[in-house]
Amino acid sequence: MNKLHSALIIAVVSLVTAALRFAPFLLFGKRRRKDGGLISWMSAVLPFAIMGMLVVFCLKDISFTSAADWMPQLICCALVAALQYFWDNTLLSIICGTAVYMLLVQLVFI
């Protein structure tokens, strides 16, 4: 294995990742935005759409071939959503949801 090549791969991955994170600020950061413009509309509504996207992104590996491949995730997502909706305590929702999930994948759906 060529160490230099490995180091270069890591450098490329780092640079492309950083470039993607910095690009919007470099492209649109300096420009003065008028209210009602496309960029200000996008920055207002994107957070809502992005969180929906991230939730689905986390669940991308579920499949419906056997119960163990989807039930723990979907049950616990519903549990977390319900806890958060009614109690409004982020840490509590995450701890309960994760604990139940761990029980399910370790003891119930093996």
Add this chain to the structure above:
Amino acid sequence: MTRAQVVKKAFKTSLPVMAGYVVLAIGFSLLLGEKGFGFWWALAMSVFIYAGSMQYLTTGLLAGSVSLVSAAVTTFMVNARHLFYGVSMLEKYKDMGPFKPYIIFGLTDETYSLLCSDAEDLPLAQRRLYYFLVSLFNQIYWVTGTVIGSVIGRFLPFAATGIDFALTALFVTVFVQQWKQTDDHVPALIGLGATTLCLVLFGGNSFLIPAMLLISAALFALKVIRSRKQQKEDADE
């Protein structure tokens, strides 16, 4: 708020990420170790790349010794979603002063979800410090997990299976929180619906970029529809 209170608030905010990051970073180090890359490699990746799912994938790129071009293309495909985070943080991160480069560098999925609708009411100087600290604490957890994983990871028991669900749970709580904050649920539903549709159509490995394009198009259409409606109402009055 005093400086100490800002630090405390930032720490409290970052707590949900702690467990998930430490565990996922341990998993990353173990995987990288299996491919023959030890402590310093793992540490360098968690310091400089600092992107969870990409680091997992990079272990494969390293093992396969892929070309630099295909490493760049893979990174672009997997991390293009960060473009979205930047666009939606343009306003919030506008006046971050000396902290700005680091908080942009540290804008991971999890940091984004903690900060995208948080602390808008703090005065600027405190907000800067707060955003910086939440970003920094998260990376500290990630690096700590990486170090634990490459030093003692092999001796850890496996009872932690499933603890990485903490990050999924975090995204669900933020989603619900945002849902409660607004009466306009169309953008949230566009995010869920468009991504699900693209996952079904394109499969788990290549749905993110189509999903981003579809979300952008749908949000743009929503803007056009609403401003037309507005114009029509204005004209009717």
